[in-house]
Amino acid sequence: GDSVTQMEGPVTLSEEAFLTINCTYTATGYPSLFWYVQYPGEGLQLLLKATKADDKGSNKGFEATYRKETTSFHLEKGSVQVSDSAVYFCALQAGANNLFFGTGTRLTVIP
């Protein structure tokens, strides 16, 4: 069945450090891939998405590239800020139309 495997957290980084959160997936067909973010005390919101192989999603300095050959959608940011502290969820949506989420990775950025 469809599933997402996400890097376990928590992750703690200093401000301006480079961030990578790994995400790999298993799916039949050609899913769309998403990163959602949940800031403290707030609801789940879309960070970026990619709907086909080799697409790159980007937003707020974050990027992720849909790699079909490695079934991956790793999230990266070149220089994190304290305001990026949140829980990040990788997700896929395939033919079933509901999202399958990874377990979430808590990121804490310290000044």
Add this chain to the structure above:
Amino acid sequence: GAGVSQSPSNKVTEKGKDVELRCDPISGHTALYWYRQSLGQGLEFLIYFQGNSAPDKSGLPSDRFSAERTGGSVSTLTIQRTQQEDSAVYLCASSTTGAGTDTQYFGPGTRLTVL
């Protein structure tokens, strides 16, 4: 424009009681989803409505859970005879058409606590 809204934001109930959770999707969105976010299980799909089609109930954990969507808009998730393991944040999302490439927009959730 207005996003997805859910009510109540918090609900505390006693074991064995029934609860109703409400979701107002974004106007014009034909697809509506319910998910549950709990400590032990992460984010789980519960049920999906698309237009006038029969809902996809494949994620409902037991027959104590049901949902309806009236008039293709507002949805109500009902949990009968609540149990402590039902304690979680219940999230509603909507999307334009339900297509695999559509973005799902989430509401703020209802935090349910079963004592």
